[in-house]
Amino acid sequence: MEPIQTSLKKYMQDAGWEDALQRVQQTVLNDTRVNGWLAENDKELHEDAVAQGMTALLEYKNSWRNCDQCPGLANCPNPMPGYQPELYPEHGQIQMRYHPCPLQIAANRRKHQASLVKSLYVSEEFKKASFENMEIDDTDDTRATALETALEFEREANPGENGQGLYLHGMFGVGKTYLIAAIANALAERQIQSLLVYAPEFFREMRQAVGEGSVSEKIDAVKRVPVLMLDDLGAETMSNWIRDDVLGAILQYRMTEKLPTIYTSNWDYEELEGHLSYSNKGGEERMKAKRIMERIRPFTTELYLSGRNRRET
Template sequence: MEHIGQALARLAQNQGFMKQYEEMKRQVMQHPYIQQFVRENEEVTTSMLERNLGTLYEYIGQSVECQGCESLEGCKNILPGYHPHLRVRGKAIDLQYERCPRKVMDDEKRQQESLIQSLYMPKEVASATMQEVLGFDHRRIGAVKAAADFLKEYEPGKRQKSLYLYGNFGVGKTYILGAVANGLAKKGVPSMLVYLPDFLREIKGSIGDNTMNSKIEKVKRVPVLMLDDIGAEGMSSFVRDDVLGSILQFRMLENLPTFFTSNLDFEELEDHFAFTQRGDEERAKARRIMERIKYLAVPVEVRGINHREG
């Protein structure tokens, strides 16, 4: 078997090999990244560069700081989403791979999205921002300001009233909830958006399969809960007292912020709770659940045109 030193000597005598080697060396030595690296590391010598030519050539052939990559999905690097950095280790030069800016942004976005749980809600709601919501209609400025104030003042465990957003159909109440959830996610705070009528239908459908309590417990304990379209559900004593009442009582005692949206104001919502589907009138129980809602949230009217009609 030919000794490796003899093989290298033979290759060095090959004119084609030497031509490729010299061209690679020229590209490396003249590359602005390498010249900057040499300026920043005074201990780097020409002989060190020549000994690590393969490493340096690998470095200059990749995207650094996302230059040359149109998107994370189109990353051309050996490790997609990771870009190389040169490091001096003794008399050697090594490559160290770190997340590129686009990868960092994508990871942060995924982390934020993981903090927002959603039940029966459109995906675009959770990605809403305050700027977008306000841009739809400036008549919402009061509600948007109240939501922004909540985000500014929120501290886990602190007694803080949430918002009861009420108004006509299509004025953007649900999107304000999404903007709040998105704002909380940026602060690392988990939240849950729940379209209440569908959730309550699921609860009633799970009475016999032993999953009802676990579903209620999950909603009870989330750091920030957002109940969308309260008052649109079919009302029964069970829904009002054993499901909603249980959730709101726990959250009231634990000082857990709870948002609501509704087409009804407080007085109309109390009437809704007072009459069951069987026609029974239960005013005392309706007032009891309204006391919990009023303890948890301050009413804010959301005004504007119905954007669903457009």
């Protein structure tokens, strides 16, 4: 009986496959990148390395052809979309591995930066906020001052070494949240993680966490973040427990660990202290409110932001 390999070879010759295969192989070996790599690594390859590694060489050639005619990351036709091949010799044979291409690297960087800015209860639009898009009114010095101070904070923020933050207050819709979102995105460029929290909703969730038994876990997640941003502080219905055991615990830790906190509010320092002195059960607790303010006022720069209500346009 004729050996199967002999029969297969004869069949391939009769069908013209062998000639076609040889043409493909020759095209691969004539490729500039392939040819250059083989010449550079010739001494490290066994005699049969090219024949054994022809599949890898063909994939290498075709993948780089795709890269040379790059249709964009979303339409990448490579076996591993967004990745470029690299040949390397191993034990005398040809091996191949993939590395992310520049477009994939940029996409990964953007994804990583987005992961550094974790926004809770804040609109998706703020994830694209930037200083460049902030509106400046030549007749309103408060906006220019706030922007300049925010830029300075972003450039110099050093969590763990400098715990100074910002306290930004003003009327509704003047752009307070947008400005701190721009800070968060700029910090991400410096690989500094921030957490932008809508304070009233966070405090409401903390009340629910009591029944779930997850109070400590949620407080830890907020208090340990390098830069915390509490948006719309003072808009919540305050209770003794939220003020003392939630907000107080968070701010005490951040003060001790020198972690900067940024606040936005409709109220200035004095008005916020008044808000904190009352609870939903009635009564006035000025000393407890002052204790909280002693963890806010000395560790923030107060900024007033005025202007038109941009939510009404």
